[in-house]
Amino acid sequence: MTFTNLYKQLKKRLRRARRTLQLGCFLLLSAGLVWALSQNGDEQAAEVFAKRSSEEPVVDKVTEGTVETLSRISGTVPVIMDKEYLCGTESTPVGNKDTQEIISMLTGNPRYSAVMAPDGTLHVKEQIQDLSPxxxxxxxxxxxxxxxxxxxxxxxxxxxxxxxxxxxxxxxxxxxxxxxxxxxxxxxxxxxxxxxxxxxxxxxxxxxxxxxxxxxxxxx
CATH class of the missing domain: 3.30.70.1740 (Bypass-of-forespore C, C-terminal domain)
Structure with missing residues (x-):
């Protein structure tokens, strides 16, 4: 029997054991939500949910500092793309790239982060939720x-x-x-x-x- 089949059988048994606890938690959370709506009003709750749904990913502090550095550089910088997998990494030099193009890429994609090496090479890291080849x-x-x-x-x-x-x-x-x-x-x-x-x-x-x-x- 493969691990996948064993996994399915095991999860069925564990799911039954957790079902009662999960139901209780769900009912408790639902009651809390109803109470919050009754206290604050539907309009205020709607504003909170709308705010959360419209929030954009924030650029991390290291990348933010790198973007500030890039904004002071005119022209191009050498770039290396580092793919960071759940298991394994891959690094690929991609040559010189325009700093404004790099800034747009970093601020427009939350999967990217970047750090400038002492030699002036920019390492752009991409988080990939997969295993490397x-x-x-x-x-x-x-x-x-x-x-x-x-x-x-x-x-x-x-x-x-x-x-x-x-x-x-x-x-x-x-x-x-x-x-x-x-x-x-x-x-x-x-x-x-x-x-x-x-x-x-x-x-x-x-x-x-x-x-x-x-x-x-x-x-x-």
Whole structure:
């Protein structure tokens, strides 16, 4: 049985257990919204929602400083595009670009950020919610020696930890998950695309230590 099939079966069981809690939270939030509308009026609430929907992404402070620097430069600067994936990075020199063109690109696309290197080269970083082509062939998710759910990259035959997600409640996990799922976790679960990546994280997030502590504090 593939991890995807095991994931679907497991989530069905966990979904039933959380349904009652989710319903209670929904009813509580709904009651709060009704109360807020009755206190402040529909017109004021509408203004709040309209304001939120019209808000534009804010350029981060580092990029904002870079834009100010670029605005004082006439002509062109050398640019390198850095694609930062969930796993892996790719850097591509794109040559000299006009500073005004760069400013328009940075302020018009929230996925971009930029920093000027000491040598005057501008590094434009793009956040991509996917795995890099190399990681799609070499990445897997497993558990490190401290019990943390971890993403690994095995390019060039080396096992390299790329990022750590959260610590797992191993005892709860071993008492709840099918043996086959545990074996896959201990040996490393191959992730070849972002859907598999998200599915694995979603499955084991139910056994994160932080989540277990939060549920216990709510029950006290």
């Amino acid at each position: 190399a990681c799609k062939d070499n990445a897997f998710i497993g558990m490190d020696e401290k019990g943390n759910l971890t993403l690994y990259d095995t390019q060039k035959g080396e096992k390299k930890a790329v990022r750590t997600f959260f610590q797992l409640d191993v005892k709860q996990m071993e008492s709840s998950l099918p043996e086959e799922t545990l074996k896959q976790l201990y040996s490393g679960i191959k992730v070849s695309d972002v859907d598999e990546y998200n599915s694995v994280i979603s499955t084991f997030s139910d056994f994160a230590v932080e989540e277990a502590k939060r549920v216990m504090s709510q029950d006290l």
